[in-house]
Amino acid sequence: MSLIVRLRWTRVSAPLALVALLASALVGRAADAxxxxxxxxxxxxxxxxxxxxxxxxxxxxxxxxxxxxxxxxxxxxxxxxxxxxxxxxxxxxxxxxxxxxxxxxxxxxxxxxxxxxxxxxxPGPPKPGAPRxxxxxxxxxxxxxxxxxxxxxxxxxxxxxxxxxxxxxxxxxxxxxxxxxxxxxxVKLAKTVPAGATSAALAELPGGWRAGDRVILTGTRQPGGAGRGPFEDGCQTEARVLTGIDAPVAGAGGPKGTARLDAAVTFEHYAEGSYCGEIxxxxxxxxxxxxxxxxxxxxxxxxxxxxxxxxxxxxxxxxxxxxxxxxxxxxxxxxxxxxxxxxxxxxxxxxxxxxxxxxxxxxxxxxxxxxxxxxGHGFFLEDGTEVHNVFDRNLGAVVSPGRPLPRQALPFDQNKGGAFWWANCLNTFTNNVAADCAEYGFKFECRKTADFDPVLPVRQADGTVKKQDVRTLPFVKFENNEAHAMRFFGLNLRGITRPDGFGSQKSFYDLNDLLRADAAGAHPDARRPFWVKNFRVWESNWSVHAGTSGVFLDGVDVFRAEYGIWRSVMDRHTYKNISFKEIRNKDLHMPFSIGAPAAEDETGKEYFRGIPGFVDNIPPSTVVTSVVRSGGKVLVRGGTADSSAVRGVAVNGKEARATRDNFAEWEVELDAPAGKLTVTAGATDRAGNVEKTPHTVTVD
Known part of the structure; x- marks a missing residue:
């Protein structure tokens, strides 16, 4: 298609006319295809x-x-x-x-x-049986x-x-x-891969990996120190091509296999004891x-x-x-x-x-x-209304800093770069690893500002929607997560956003009053604190930082870090099974208090008695992920998440079999006569909570 353009210029309208004409011509190309x-x-x-x-x-x-x-x-x-x-x-x-x-x-x-x-x-919901x-x-x-x-x-x-x-x-x-x-x-590395090595010992033998596959070995050293030099220059995560996988020698102990690489690694990838990098x-x-x-x-x-x-x-x-x-x-x-x-x-x-x-x-x-x-952030929950999602056994490596996006939902997010970022904790985070991040491994960020009210519509267990201050909602579960090679934060719970003027101590002190005010403005229910269980962080700067009351750190392992618990609000916190090893500066740095309300006594609803008072009052949530017919049977698979122990999952009245701990994954075989089949799955936990909105799916 040829385009001949003749323009009569005027002082004001000519540039606009040209833009309009060119835009029209481009649209014309699409329409003429x-x-x-x-x-x-x-x-x-x-x-x-x-x-x-x-x-x-x-x-x-x-x-x-x-x-x-x-x-x-x-x-x-x-x-x-x-x-x-x-x-x-x-x-x-x-x-x-x-x-x-x-x-x-x-x-x-x-x-x-x-x-x-x-x-x-x-469109609205599809009509039952209608093709889509x-x-x-x-x-x-x-x-x-x-x-x-x-x-x-x-x-x-x-x-x-x-x-x-x-x-x-x-x-x-x-x-x-x-x-x-x-x-x-x-999988985890079984032992340290030294610089110059062309193979890596594996803690598990992964099926399905083949020669020619692209692989990465995650960084195991804090990148670039705390704010010194460009982030990418300090990353030690390396990409290679797999040339083969060797199975372990029968009867031998040690590694479960060996990955052979196309080129020698430039950096050491540490793997000793509980602190191991990944491939x-x-x-x-x-x-x-x-x-x-x-x-x-x-x-x-x-x-x-x-x-x-x-x-x-x-x-x-x-x-x-x-x-x-x-x-x-x-x-x-x-x-x-x-x-x-x-x-x-x-x-x-x-x-x-x-x-x-x-x-x-x-x-x-x-x-x-x-x-x-x-x-910018990798695994990202965008606007604070997201609940009952499950992030399990994911790996995020090399998160570079971005900048705030135009018209973003949450104005306070600076998009500095976290592997996992969310503004509402009523979700499940289990068995995840963050490595080589510019700012955060895991970041919960939500605050009240002049242009944002954190009271948002949230789906309830019975399927209704209710407005709640999402700053106070607890985790469904945060357990067995890990962060290593963090330039700044391993875990940041409603804490500060690092000021760009990092070199000025005054900039941090200026944030203390803002942090106290936001923490005092929204307390989690004393019976449902932010429960962090079995969190490991190593080769980090600020390993754990909390800007909220009501935190239960139940097993935190910090190794080779600048600080252990850093500059945190510590009101109504409980710590259990905390380990600090090879901390370069301080295990506990500059804790501070927002101050208890003057009218509060030990009977007040905000009084925090410690974790023995924990109450699980939220029902489990269940998802059916697969329904497969075979002959006169149907195999149903799914997953369930809950804050405590799941007693069982019933599918059309038949108990499912757990294929992972606590019914994180489950399956059940049902009789399935020909014709349309409706499958309903729901769970009950040991606290007696019964799922109010079981998941129902219909298959032909």
Whole structure:
């Protein structure tokens, strides 16, 4: 298409006219792109599938119409401008596939649209039994086999909005990404890997790792000291390529296997006793990536009333730097409509904007995910309304500082770089590791400001919504987490944000009054303190920092750090099983008090008697993650989270079997006659709390 431009300049309007004309021309390119619609179900590569009588080619816009199932069987370098799925697009599992595309959307609409972020109209709940649009890159029951790959490469094309495109977006449909499973996505090192070594001894033998896989060895030294020099210059996390995995010698003790590397490591990776670095696998056979990481990057997004999950898929070179809502993997304002969805075993690396973002979404399970290299917080809960999500056994390494995003929900967040960041504790954080972070391993941040009120609508156990001060809500569980190689904070609970003028002591003192005031303005229930259990932090600066009353540190192990517990509000705190070893400065540095209310006595509701008074008054939360039929049986799997011990999980009245401690994962086999089946799962804990809103799913 040629474009001839003739302009009559005026002093004021000419620049605006030029902008408008060029914008119009770019939009015209999109509108003029050839449009192909499916006319029947069939293979992508068959011309009979398409109304134009030909196979989609470079520059085309493609619509898979409702009621049509198209099998994507191509391995093509042609860049398709738009693929809009109103029917079903399913990637082949018997061959390698590749889709090069500008925008891939899963939506009920058949009118082509290039909006790459916000859905024009998010539909309500799907009608029972009604088909929904679906993108299937593997399924939970039938992932893409290890022998094959499925690749989606995202390209920015002329005329597309750089703040929205390229992208993969699900608007109320079903979107699945499932690659070949790994037994573990990351494992601990069995012994120290010295600088110059080309192999690493492993504490576990991970199944599914293969020669050619990308791996990282996490840093085990505090990066760059406290604020000295650029963060990235001090990181010691290293990427290598795996050349093989050696199994242990039969009958021999010691390591469970050895990873062989393509090149010698530059740094030592420490692993002695309880303090061990990690090796993680980044490679998966289902991949979503940006075609031009140095240019306009892509992003992915689930919207409300969508369905689908992610397992053992790789998301690389995604995330739009400094753009709100354009993250590598993003659950956007889904509420509880995606209960049952999960992100398991994925790798998200080299992101310019988060790894996994949970925004206004409940009941999501994020498990066994490896995050490597991001700008700004990695595992991120965005607006303070998120509850009953589970973050379990994830690894986050190399989090670089970002800056506040335009129009962000929480104005106080400086986006300085934490592996795990949240503003509402009513979630589960278990068995996670943070390494090599610019600012925080784990950060709970929420405060009242002139432009933000922390009293927010929060989903209750009975399914209703109630406004609560989210600064005071307890953890469902925070247990067995670890941070190492932290430039500043290992764990920061509602504490200060480090001032940019770090070298000035006065800047810290200036923050004390603000910290006291915010802590005094919101106390957790004395019966439900912020319970931190079995937290390990090593090679850090400020290991633990609390800016709130009502904290129970129940097992904290600090090793080779500048400080143990640093500059914390200590009212109504209880400490148990605290260990400090090789602390370079002070075990306990500058504790201070907000002062007890003058009218308080030992009967007052704010009086903190210690942890023996802990009360579990919140029911468990259960998620059904899988329902698989086989003959006349159905295997149901899921997970349950609770603050205390779970007594049991009942599925259609039958007790489930725990496959991990405390029913974190469980399964049960049921009789399943032909036809539609409704499955209801709910839990009871040992405190007698019965789940008020069990999870119910219906399958054909």
């Amino acid at each position: 050839p449009l192909l619609r499916s006319k029947q179900s069939g293979p992508w590569s068959a011309k009979e599938t398409w109304d134009a009588g030909r196979v989609p080619a470079a520059g085309d816009r493609v619509v898979v119409r409702a009621g049509h199932a198209v099998a994507y069987d191509a391995d093509s370098k042609d860049v398709i401008r738009l693929v809009q799925v109103a029917g079903t697009l399913e990637f082949a599992r018997d061959r390698d596939t590749r889709l090069e595309v500008g925008l891939l959307t899963v939506t009920y609409g058949e009118e082509p649209s290039e909006e790459g972020g916000d859905c024009h109209a998010v 649009p679906a993108l299937l890159v593997g399924t939970p029951e039938a992932p893409v086999p290890q022998a094959h790959t499925a690749l989606i490469r995202l390209h920015h094309l002329p005329g597309m909005d750089k703040d929205s495109c390229p992208a993969v977006v699900c608007c109320g449909g079903r979107m699945e990404f499932h690659g070949a499973p790994l037994s573990r996505t990351w 993680a696998n980044l490679s998966r056979n289902v991949v979503v990536e940006s075609a031009d990481p140095a240019g306009a990057r892509g992003h992915t997004m689930y919207h409300r009333h969508s369905a689908g999950s992610v397992s053992y898929a790789e998301f690389r070179h995604l995330g739009k730097k400094d753009v709100l809502g354009r993250y590598a993997l993003h659950y956007h304002l889904c509420g509880d409509t995606m209960r049952g969805s999960y992100v398991r075993g994925a790798s998200v690396w080299d992101s310019h904007n988060r790894w996994v973002t949970v925004h206004g979404t409940q009941y999501l399970i994020v498990r066994d995910v490896v995050g490597y290299k991001t700008v």
